[in-house]
Amino acid sequence: MKTLLTHVSTPDDLRALPAELLPGLAREIRDFLIEKVSAAGGHLGSNLGIVELTIALHRVFDSPDDAIVFDTGHQAYVHKILTGRRDAFDGLRVRGGLSGYPSRDESPHDHVDSSHASTALAYADGMAKARRLAGEGGRSVVAVVGDGALTGGVAWEALNNLGADRGLPVVVVLNDNGRSYAPTVGGWAEHLDRLRAAPGFSVFESLGLRYLGPVDGHDIAALEQALRTARELRTPVVVHCVTRKGRGYGPAVQDLDEHLHAIPASDPATGQPLSPPRGTWTHAFSHHLCALGERRRDVVAVTAAMPGPTGVAAFGRRFPGRMFDVGIAEQHAMASAAGMAMSGLHPVIAIYATFLNRAVDQVLMDIALHRLPVTLVLDRAGITGPDGPSHHGMWDLATLAVVPGLRVAAPRDAVRLGELLDEAVACDGPTALRFPKVAVEAEIPPVGSVGEVDVLASGGQDVLLVAVGAMAGPCLSAAALLAGSGIGVSVVDPRWVIPVSPDLRKAVGGSRLVVTVEDGIASSGVGALVRQGCAPGQGVLNLGLPCAFIGQGGRSELLAEAGLTGQGIARAAGDALRALDRT
Numbered sequence: 001m002k003t004l005l006t007h008v009s010t011p012d013d014l015r016a017l018p019a020e021l022l023p024g025l026a027r028e029i030r031d032f033l034i035e036k037v038s039a040a041g042g043h044l045g046s047n048l049g050i051v052e053l054t055i056a057l058h059r060v061f062d063s064p065d066d067a068i069v070f071d072t073g074h075q076a077y078v079h080k081i082l083t084g085r086r087d088a089f090d091g092l093r094v095r096g097g098l099s100g101y102p103s104r105d106e107s108p109h110d111h112v113d114s115s116h117a118s119t120a121l122a123y124a125d126g127m128a129k130a131r132r133l134a135g136e137g138g139r140s141v142v143a144v145v146g147d148g149a150l151t152g153g154v155a156w157e158a159l160n161n162l163g164a165d166r167g168l169p170v171v172v173v174l175n176d177n178g179r180s181y182a183p184t185v186g187g188w189a190e191h192l193d194r195l196r197a198a199p200g201f202s203v204f205e206s207l208g209l210r211y212l213g214p215v216d217g218h219d220i221a222a223l224e225q226a227l228r229t230a231r232e233l234r235t236p237v238v239v240h241c242v243t244r245k246g247r248g249y250g251p252a253v254q255d256l257d258e259h260l261h262a263i264p265a266s267d268p269a270t271g272q273p274l275s276p277p278r279g280t281w282t283h284a285f286s287h288h289l290c291a292l293g294e295r296r297r298d299v300v301a302v303t304a305a306m307p308g309p310t311g312v313a314a315f316g317r318r319f320p321g322r323m324f325d326v327g328i329a330e331q332h333a334m335a336s337a338a339g340m341a342m343s344g345l346h347p348v349i350a351i352y353a354t355f356l357n358r359a360v361d362q363v364l365m366d367i368a369l370h371r372l373p374v375t376l377v378l379d380r381a382g383i384t385g386p387d388g389p390s391h392h393g394m395w396d397l398a399t400l401a402v403v404p405g406l407r408v409a410a411p412r413d414a415v416r417l418g419e420l421l422d423e424a425v426a427c428d429g430p431t432a433l434r435f436p437k438v439a440v441e442a443e444i445p446p447v448g449s450v451g452e453v454d455v456l457a458s459g460g461q462d463v464l465l466v467a468v469g470a471m472a473g474p475c476l477s478a479a480a481l482l483a484g485s486g487i488g489v490s491v492v493d494p495r496w497v498i499p500v501s502p503d504l505r506k507a508v509g510g511s512r513l514v515v516t517v518e519d520g521i522a523s524s525g526v527g528a529l530v531r532q533g534c535a536p537g538q539g540v541l542n543l544g545l546p547c548a549f550i551g552q553g554g555r556s557e558l559l560a561e562a563g564l565t566g567q568g569i570a571r572a573a574g575d576a577l578r579a580l581d582r583t
């Protein structure tokens with residue numbers, strides 16, 4: 001029986017609770033988190049570590065009038081529990097259910113939807129300035145930021161601005177657990193180490209902010225006292241709180257790799273996944289990269305704070321000194337890789353497709369303009385699923401399509417992933433590979449080829465399906481359905497999808513209707529490029545995702561909504577062919 005938690009649904013309830021009951025409430029919140037996150041999957045370790053800190057924040061500040069902005073937002077589950085959303089946790093991260101991040105649609109206590117890291121201080125800077133201009137400067141703005149998120153350059157741009165405006169009532173709550181996924185890296189992490197051991201010189205003070213701490217981030221009374229002091233200062237101030245990721249849950253504390261940062265549905269007793277993990281694209285990439293590392297001494301791997309999730313951790317273990325974790329610093333990852341390539345290395349930057357967005361200028365100006373041999377490996381491309389709009393990796397093809405001289409490949413299976421990675425590092429200019437967040441399906445062998453384009457099915461020239469990467473499987477299903485209705489249909493996989501190759505132009509010639517199918521924005525990706533080269537009078541249909549922010553849900557259900565299933569593709573192609581017949 002959850003006696004305390006059932007009586008605490010709002011910050012007012014929380015403030016009414018006697019202080020001696022708060023440790024018991026923290027225990028109940030942890031039990032609740034373990035039960036609900038184990039059932040749904042989600043961000044467990046970070047939330048277990050921030051329980052006391054969130055309680056203290058909501059007792060000291062008056063949300064939503066005082067704005068509490070969570071950086072990245074993956075650690076806001078406790079905030080949700082304490083702001084009226086406890087009962088929604090059974091729908092955590094499912095279609096139409098509770099978001100895994102703050103969401104303005106869900107609650108006035110949530111101010112920001114984006115879950116790309118390192119931006120909370122900038123939001124706080126802007127909110128505080130706007131409130132001051134509107135004569136509402138009496139309210140505080142609180143930015144809760146992790147030690148990992150503070151490795152991102154945009155956070156330091158905000159600190160630079162905050163430090164210069166001493167009249168802003170901005171409280172930066174640094175939740176320092178010493179980790180991103182893996183231990184946080186760099187001189188910054190070392191500085192925090194020293195501050196944790198003995199308060200002394202603080203970089204923040206040199207920048208013009210006040211510094212309070214370090215505070216034990218699991219001692220609610222100490223936290224409340226520090227936060228009250230910070231609130232009364234009415235100037236930009238950093239409260240340095242030291243916490244433990246995964247606190248209070250054995251399997252999380254014992255997971256030394258990531259402290260169960262993010263988990264799939266798991267057994268709460270053991271912390272083990274309910275279904276054994278199937279071979280993912282990430283596993284396949286990790287395997288091929290290690291094999292490549294044996295053959296090519298110049299190949300190095302770069303990650304922006306995600307060595308485990310992007311699959312380069314194994315490469316780092318096998319080739320010490322050839323894997324570089326640069327922190328949550330995607331722009332630096334690109335520009336530093338450019339420098340490496342200028343000096344004789346071939347860097348492979350492994351990054352989620354959605355986080356590429358932050359570094360597009362570096363791809364253009366630092367890598368592509370210099371025609372440097374750098375390979376981007378874009379994991380979680382296309383629809384990702386339960387992480388929602390900010391995590392779908394759906395902009396990569398549209399953005400990379402306008403980068404001069406950059407070649408993009410989309411493998412359809414693990415064999416092609418190996419081949420294309422080899423081809424990519426054999427290029428003397430920039431390349432990218434993209435694949436989705438899903439288990440890799442069985443190999444799809446070609447039945448023929450047109451130059452470097454693989455023919456996957458050869459059944460006639462009424463319809464040609466051009467399958468981009470993992471869309472090959474649904475395209476083959478669609479081809480079978482169309483053939484069953486008497487339509488002559490063929491399927492090709494270009495392998496290298498950007499720019500459109502002369503081989504692909506040759507392959508599409510002669511078909512009445514060309515249908516491109518991609519797990520990216522239909523109007524601006526590979527399909528749009530293929531369309532430009534089609535003959536006048538030739539029918540062209542571009543299937544893919546809408547140019548819209550797509551909500552959370554299962555990958556399959558979101559792809560089905562976009563029509564990217566065998567049936568959906570067959571229906572759309574059949575309709576388009578009939579329309580062509582009528583013209």
Ligand SMILES: Cc1ncc(C[n+]2csc(CCOP(=O)(O)OP(=O)(O)O)c2C)c(N)n1
Pocket residue numbers: 046072074075115116117118145146147148149150175177179180181245261304305306328330355358
């Ligand atoms: C721009 C960007 N890059 C990468 C990520 C993936 N990511 C999510 S949380 C995280 C680690 C965050 O570490 P920290 O801020 O210290 O929070 P903690 O989980 O330790 O509480 C990373 C790398 C992201 N959300 N945004």
Ligand SMILES: CC(=O)[C@@H](O)[C@H](O)COP(=O)(O)O
Pocket residue numbers: 072074115262309380384387437
């Ligand atoms: C908050 C964040 O950006 C990551 O933790 C992300 O949620 C991980 O996603 P995967 O579960 O797909 O690795």
Ligand SMILES: [Mg+2]
Pocket residue numbers: 146147148149175176177178179180
């Ligand atoms: Mg951290």
